[in-house]
Amino acid sequence: MLPAERYEEYYKALLEKNTEYEGLFYVGVKTTGVFCRPTCPARKPKLKNCEFFANPQQALLASYRPCQRCRPLSHPNHVPEIVRVLVEAVESNPEKRWTTQDFKNLSVDESTARRQFKKRFGMTFVEYARARRMGLALKNIRSGKTVIDSQLSTGYESSSGFRDAFSRIMGAAPTLLEDGKVLKAAWIDTRLGPMMAIGNDEALYLLEFIDRRGLEREIERLRKRTKSAIIPGVTAPILSIERELSEYFDGERTTFNTPLALLGSPFQQSVWGELMKIPPGETRSYLDISVALGKPTAFRAVAQANGANQLAIVIPCHRVINANGELGGYGGGLTRKNWLLHHEQGGE
Template sequence: MIQDENVKKAYYQALIEKDKDYDGIFFAAIKTTGIFCHASCRARKPKYENCDFYDRAEDALLAGFRPCKICQPLSFPQQIPEEVDLLVQAVEDQPAKRWKEADFRELGLNSAAARRKFKEIYGLTFVQYARARRMGLAFHEIQKGSKVIDQQLNTGYRSASGFHDAFSQIMGTPSKKESIKLLTARFLSTPLGRMLAIADQDWLYLLEFDNRRGLEKEIERLRNRFNARIIHGDNPLIQQLERELTAYFEGKSADFSIPLYLAGSDFQRSVWDLLQTIPLGQTASYQDLAILLGDKKKVRAVGNANGANQIAILIPCHRVIQTNGELGGYGGGAERKQYLLELEKKIASNSQSS
């Protein structure tokens, strides 16, 4: 979500003026209706305080907004083919559905052709779209503070139970036969976008950017491991995390004192421990870490463990780069990785000069 007030005001003005030049540049999400639009949408314009603005349609979807039926913001700059529109409507009918090949056949669609057209039109795969919609619905509910999503919601969707299904599939319905662990989830705003923190009173279990690929599976593994019910809320540990992240992104400090619960294999935990020894403002290669672990052939295993890290920033997997000096991959995206590395160089430099 865009945070800069000057940019937001400029975008709002474009929205009010229905300026077509801004179509595809930003997406306006209307909090009172739950939809997101192009700048040129002819629908009644909302108040400024009821608008959020996003650079990408996927971010608006992940925030729980659905595309406007009037301006069809995902179609820019093309019109939506019939089969693609059919898929979008099918997702709205059953937001919690996990799509299989047979589901395309039931709609009378050729899976490969429909997926290809979907990617051409929207710039993201159908799987990404359906996942973003599903997660957006679930996250929207925990943001509203629902502890157990079991009531009918006046959502405007043909499938009112979709919210419950999406929430339950992602956040979990614990087994009644076992002890239930209660975990708290909260969104934290950062200059790089929202992060999702999941913690209890004693440990931080997960901290990820909310549009990270694979986040849904990470949450599923977490709740299955602990037979957990994840609810929206707050606790002293998350409040402490928010304070420390604020100081970090303001360039004041990278001192984190949050207790971390590292749910992984012995090898994974050894890699994560090593990540935390990489000095602030510096980087290490996958090969460097493999050598420190006693086997230079374990570069791929180190990379896999690095990618399995569920606690971004505090376990600094972003400090690992390729041997040739290139950035390499990062679950939060290359731009975020570059931003974090540059930020940490500034923090380290300020620390040395003070």
């Protein structure tokens, strides 16, 4: 999501239908579950019911669906036929995983679809369809409803359709999880946008921003590595990290006590251990970390281990920057990384 300090600016632009903001933000309306472009002609929501996103993919991953009036997935002045056909096809069957044959059935050229979506929205059609499917699954995680309630509320016509969609994301049908190893997943709202927490009764396994690139693959790897099913729910470690994150964003906490499950190689775990030694408000370079580990030439491996961290904020990979002082990379986005560092230095 976009920074909260700009919400009033964006809301003013929304009220005025200011065309200068086209493409700069998209607004998700909590009361309707849709997201719109700044110039949408629909009745305007209250500010408290708005969430602002930098691009359509962020809105889709936050479980919003595109508005039918302003069509935020189309160019403001033109809706290409191929785009209209594909978006309507996804909305009619959002759990579908698209194949080459599906494109042929619609008389659509797959490579053309990829270029059209990439050019206009910054993501391919398959990425759009995946984000929409992921958003629906995460919406059910967020609500914590029963299986049947979740099925009906997301508009699935059959229970098998819902089970298939759930299974594709989480790896097991929700009614087949009574036996075996189970991890639970919950949606946590934070000042910097929604996060997903996954854990069992003993520890937290994953904490990531919902719009992190590759989150779906991360969840799949976690599921396979732990040989677990992942279902909606909460556990003591999830409740603990939700409380501690709230205190962290309020400036009342700088360290975390929630028990963690670190699934990595010995080298990765040694890197993560060094990250947790970096004091809040300070930064280190990849070279600094490699030197601290006694392996001064391993800074590239340190960077890879840093990127493999699945516990954002808690294991503070955001405190690692390039040796030249530049921010470097961050799975949650450089805007968030800059905000977190500023926050820990007393700026928020």
